[in-house]
Structures are given as structure tokens and as C-alpha cells.
Amino acid sequence: MDLRDLLSVLRARWIAIVAATLIGAVLGLAASLLTTPTYQAKIQFYVTVAGGESALAAYQGSLGAQQRVQSYAALVKSTDITQDVVDSSGVDLTATHVSEAVTATADAKTVLLDVAVNDSDPQRAFKIAQGFGQVLPEAIEDLETPDGGGPALARLSVVNPPALPTAPVAPRTEQNIAIGVVLGVLAGVGIALLVNTLDRRVKSxxxxxxxxxxxxxxxxxxxxxxxxxxxxxxxxxxxxxxxxxxxxxxxxxxxxxxxxxxxxxxxxxxxxxxxxxxxxxxxxxxxxxxxxxxxxxxxxxxxxxxxxxxxxxxxxxxxxxxxxxxxxxxxxxxxxxxxxxxxxxxxxxxxxxxxxxxxxxxxxxxxxxxxxxxxxxxxxxxxxxxxxxxxxxxxxxxxxxxxxxxxxxxxxxxxxxxxxxxxxxxxxxxxxxxxxxxxxxxxxxxxxxxxxxxxxxxxx
Structure with missing residues (x-):
């Protein structure tokens, strides 16, 4: 089938393509309307590692901070940390629920740790993010303090505190409708080609x-x-x-x-x-x-x-x-x-x-x-x-x-x-x-x- 034949098939079956496109758009809109809105509260931490006054010591400290930030990101979902966050924030959730609601990301080339909390209640998402701002620096300080005492080898500081979210991050209605339209067009074209293949009537x-x-x-x-x-x-x-x-x-x-x-x-x-x-x-x-x-x-x-x-x-x-x-x-x-x-x-x-x-x-x-x-x-x-x-x-x-x-x-x-x-x-x-x-x-x-x-x- 050449391009002219394809265009002829699509023109002959345009009703099916339009119908599938409209159905896709409606399904995308329905998915958005039926999805519970989700709000996100973010907090950002900065990792510092103790080092000497020389340039070499400062460079080694920076490398140490970059290596640690990946570990701290994995630590965010630990049961002990999430339980402390529940206790600190006073939210009516279990540690498991908090672990499922939180995501932590860290760029390997920076010493920044981003923590995002998603929840259907914006106030609760904000409280949980605040809880991480209180619990996580203390937990890191305890972990980085040597057994013999002395200053902690690394510290976690809040550089961007959380704010109360005012608009949901999901569902993204426009994006869902656009995806529905694209999938509808593809489905319509597929249906048109399938019907044309199965249609044994002489047309030309x-x-x-x-x-x-x-x-x-x-x-x-x-x-x-x-x-x-x-x-x-x-x-x-x-x-x-x-x-x-x-x-x-x-x-x-x-x-x-x-x-x-x-x-x-x-x-x-x-x-x-x-x-x-x-x-x-x-x-x-x-x-x-x-x-x-x-x-x-x-x-x-x-x-x-x-x-x-x-x-x-x-x-x-x-x-x-x-x-x-x-x-x-x-x-x-x-x-x-x-x-x-x-x-x-x-x-x-x-x-x-x-x-x-x-x-x-x-x-x-x-x-x-x-x-x-x-x-x-x-x-x-x-x-x-x-x-x-x-x-x-x-x-x-x-x-x-x-x-x-x-x-x-x-x-x-x-x-x-x-x-x-x-x-x-x-x-x-x-x-x-x-x-x-x-x-x-x-x-x-x-x-x-x-x-x-x-x-x-x-x-x-």
C-alpha cells in the first residue's frame, strides 16, 4: 500500500478516526476527573562535609559530600526515619504510608538532596515535609558523629524549606486529554487499516x-x-x-x-x-x-x-x-x-x-x-x-x-x-x-x- 492508497483509506474511514479521537479525549478527561487530586510539598537539603583549610582538603570534602548525598537519598525511605517523621509531624499515617508518599532525588554532581511528599491533602503533605526538615538533619548528625565523640563528619542543612501547596500536581488534565487524543488517533488509524484489510469488497x-x-x-x-x-x-x-x-x-x-x-x-x-x-x-x-x-x-x-x-x-x-x-x-x-x-x-x-x-x-x-x-x-x-x-x-x-x-x-x-x-x-x-x-x-x-x-x- 503506497501513500496514496493509505490516504484514500483514511479518507474513506474518517468517521472512525474522528470517533476514536473523540473517545480518546473523553477518556483522558474522565481519567482526570476520576483521579483524586495530588498535592506536592518539597524541601531541599544541602550536604556539607568537614574538611581542612587547604584546597586539597576542601576538594576531598566536596567529593565526600557528593558520595554521601546518594546514601542519604536512600535513607529517606527507611522505616526509622519515616516513623520519626510521623511522630514529629503528628499526621494520622503509618510509617509505610509516609515511605510510599515520599521520593528523594540527588544529582551525582551536586551536594543537594531534594525530598518531595505527595498527598491528597495539601496540609498533610506540608506537615510531612516539615517533619523531614526536622528529623533528617538530626538523624544524619547522629550517623556521622564518631563513636568516640567529637563533631559530626557531615551535616545536612535545609536550604529550601517547604511551602503549603496551593495547586495539585496531578492529575494533569491537559496532558491526559492530549495523550487520549494521540492514542485515539492511533487507534482510529489502526481500526481504519484493519477494517480495510478485512473488507473484501471491490472499491477501485x-x-x-x-x-x-x-x-x-x-x-x-x-x-x-x-x-x-x-x-x-x-x-x-x-x-x-x-x-x-x-x-x-x-x-x-x-x-x-x-x-x-x-x-x-x-x-x-x-x-x-x-x-x-x-x-x-x-x-x-x-x-x-x-x-x-x-x-x-x-x-x-x-x-x-x-x-x-x-x-x-x-x-x-x-x-x-x-x-x-x-x-x-x-x-x-x-x-x-x-x-x-x-x-x-x-x-x-x-x-x-x-x-x-x-x-x-x-x-x-x-x-x-x-x-x-x-x-x-x-x-x-x-x-x-x-x-x-x-x-x-x-x-x-x-x-x-x-x-x-x-x-x-x-x-x-x-x-x-x-x-x-x-x-x-x-x-x-x-x-x-x-x-x-x-x-x-x-x-x-x-x-x-x-x-x-x-x-x-x-x-x-
Whole structure:
């Protein structure tokens, strides 16, 4: 996945990213509101070591103080010291609690000892810090006094006495919210990438061509109300202007001629992987686009299980293909002229109990061969490829199949299996037709919308 693909995924899943970010911010705020405020009182000590008057003695004394300050920092948490602090400050805590509340730090390059006391009660934190200011210097003096008596070898002096804290040091609300936002963004991006990985739906032309190994010869946009003929919502009003849908079918018509320059397909099947991908609508409107350029076109309703073309075109369906294949009628007796110039319809006729056997018969093959001489184009609407074998059988006895795929609905596995079914039937896959499952963004349709609008604007 390159940067462009990543940005496309993030743009498509922006709602999840924003939601995760908001949740992270709310959780950060909730953590701050639910956390008991903590106050901190600090006290700083200075360590001095007795030395001589010479420069060497003073230097050795300074080194001794730096070495001792680390030990004093560890001594702060000792049970004896913390118990003395409890007794001195009069706080209602145990020595263990005081040990957990206090931290001591000492820089190895200085002789300063910093002691910090954290507590939910600012007054108590202040008293404990004062207790350390009283107890710790005395304890150090006792430890540093030689057994034989005399002055202490080192002393601890308070250089920065504690002050009563007025504001809590925790929770840090702004910091927690910022952390929540960052974690939310990361979680949102992770969720977006995970969902995209698990989402097997076909989303782009490049993805579709990679799966099928064939070109996308047509891209049908999501049809708006002005792309639907009044009283027949499945039919594009080609005569009423240059709508995006009408132009897309005209481009598909043109692209068909370039699939094989010497022998362009004239008898072909429109099929799909599964139901409800738009193959019947595509069959009708592609036929109308072909007839618009002066061709004689025959639509064959070969979906003998769930026929849709006849109802979409508001045509009778009492006789048709099954009557011919069963030897009960001739083509000339059942073919119907439609209200669209240049377009005839061979309806499916009565639904048979054995559709696959009829379509695989020698009668079906002879019918297809005979119709080549009668029409410029024969467009066959067939059932989906995955549930039944009818579409592959028809593609085998014709020039091939156009596979209709509804983007953002059909999965890559379904497309791959449909292509495999055609290959196993020794049928040619001519190309793919992508049908949009949702409205395109303004940037994607701006040119065609502008062209469509300008075609309806009178010129002076």
C-alpha cells in the first residue's frame, strides 16, 4: 500500500478516526476527573562535609559530600526515619504510608538532596515535609558523629524549606486529554487499516482489473433522478440530454469496439457474480446506447429463473426464449418490438424446470448462430455466475461475457470465483463493467455535471 492508497483509506474511514479521537479525549478527561487530586510539598537539603583549610582538603570534602548525598537519598525511605517523621509531624499515617508518599532525588554532581511528599491533602503533605526538615538533619548528625565523640563528619542543612501547596500536581488534565487524543488517533488509524484489510469488497478500477486480469470497459455512476426515464426508473433517458449515466453507457458502447478491432463482439452475455449487481439494467441501457448509433439490437432475456428485463421494460412475458428452445415456437413468432427504435426483445417465456439443460442444448447454439445474421448486436441477460452455471454456458456459445460488478458491494473473492467459472466453461471474459453503489464525490462528477448542465443551457 503506497501513500496514496493509505490516504484514500483514511479518507474513506474518517468517521472512525474522528470517533476514536473523540473517545480518546473523553477518556483522558474522565481519567482526570476520576483521579483524586495530588498535592506536592518539597524541601531541599544541602550536604556539607568537614574538611581542612587547604584546597586539597576542601576538594576531598566536596567529593565526600557528593558520595554521601546518594546514601542519604536512600535513607529517606527507611522505616526509622519515616516513623520519626510521623511522630514529629503528628499526621494520622503509618510509617509505610509516609515511605510510599515520599521520593528523594540527588544529582551525582551536586551536594543537594531534594525530598518531595505527595498527598491528597495539601496540609498533610506540608506537615510531612516539615517533619523531614526536622528529623533528617538530626538523624544524619547522629550517623556521622564518631563513636568516640567529637563533631559530626557531615551535616545536612535545609536550604529550601517547604511551602503549603496551593495547586495539585496531578492529575494533569491537559496532558491526559492530549495523550487520549494521540492514542485515539492511533487507534482510529489502526481500526481504519484493519477494517480495510478485512473488507473484501471491490472499491477501485485498479483492484478489479488486478483480480480479473481484464480491463474495466465501463464505469456506470450512481444514477440520480435525472438519470431515470419518467415512468421507467431502470431506463436511462438518452434522448433528454447528456446525463452522466447516458454518457457512461455511450463510452461503454465505444469501448466494446476496441476489445477486438478486427472482430468486435456482436453477440455477448451480461452477467454478474451474484444477484442485485445491476446486470439487467446494464443490459437494457447498453442496448439502447448501441441502438442510438444506428444499430439493430436484440435483447435476449436468458435469466430463466428470475427474469427482470421484461418488467423493467414493461413488456409481456407469456412467450419467448423457452418456447423456442423447447421446439414449440419459431423466433419470428415470439420476438417483440419495443418502444425504443432499433431494439427488439426476446422475452424469457414460461419459466422451465430445467433452465441449464435448455441453455446448454444444441437448439440454443443454433439460435445464437442464426441471430448473428439478423442483428448487429445481440445482448443476452443471464443469471449470476456463482449460484448457477447458466451464464457460463451462454458465454461459451457467444462471443464472450461482460462481467458486471457493483463496487463497494461485490467482494474480491466473488469476482475471482466468477472469472474462474468462466474459464472452466471455456468462455471468454471480454471485460468488466463497474456499477457504482453510492453517489460519487463532487470532485469525481464535476466535469460531467457541468457538461450535462451546459448541454441544457440554450446558446445565444
Amino acid at each position: 478500477k485498479e483492484q478489479l482489473e488486478s483480480i480479473a486480469g481484464k480491463p474495466v470497459v465501463g464505469s456506470i455512476p450512481f444514477r440520480k433522478n435525472d438519470d431515470k426515464q419518467k415512468g421507467a426508473e431502470h431506463i436511462v433517458p438518452f434522448r433528454d440530454g447528456h446525463s452522466p449515466a447516458a454518457e457512461s453507457f455511450r463510452r461503454l458502447r465505444t469501448n466494446l469496439q476496441f476489445l477486438n478491432v478486427d472482430r468486435p463482439p456482436r453477440v455477448f452475455v451480461l452477467t454478474s457474480s451474484v444477484a442485485a449487481e445491476g446486470k439487467s439494467e446494464t443490459t437494457i441501457n447498453l442496448s439502447l446506447a448501441l441502438a442510438e448509433s444506428g444499430n439493430r439490437v436484440l435483447i435476449i432475456e436468458a435469466d430463466l429463473r428470475r427474469p427482470r428485463v421484461v418488467s423493467y421494460m414493461s413488456m409481456p412475458d407469456k412467450v419467448g426464449l423457452t418456447n423456442i428452445l423447447s421446439g414449440r415456437a419459431e423466433f419470428a413468432d415470439v420476438v417483440q418490438e419495443t418502444r425504443h427504435a432499433g431494439v427488439d426483445l426476446l422475452a424469457c417465456g414460461p419459466l422451465p424446470p430445467n433452465p441449464s439443460e435448455l441453455l446448454a442444448s444444441e437448439m440454443a447454439r443454433r439460435l445464437i448462430d442464426d441471430l448473428r445474421s439478423k442483428y448487429d448486436y445481440v445482448v443476452i441477460d443471464s443469471p449470476p455466475l456463482l449460484p448457477v452455471t447458466d451464464g457460463a454456458l451462454l458465454a461459451h456459445i457467444s462471443d464472450g461475457a461482460l462481467l458486471v460488478v457493483r463496487s463497494n458491494r461485490t467482494t474480491s473473492d466473488q469476482v475471482a470465483q466468477a472469472v474462474d467459472n468462466l474459464e472452466k466453461a471455456d468462455a471468454a471474459l471480454l471485460g468488466l463493467v463497474a456499477v457504482a453503489n453510492k453517489p460519487a464525490k463532487r470532485s469525481d462528477t464535476g466535469y460531467y455535471d457541468a457538461y450535462y448542465s451546459s448541454s441544457k443551457t440554450p446558446t445565444s
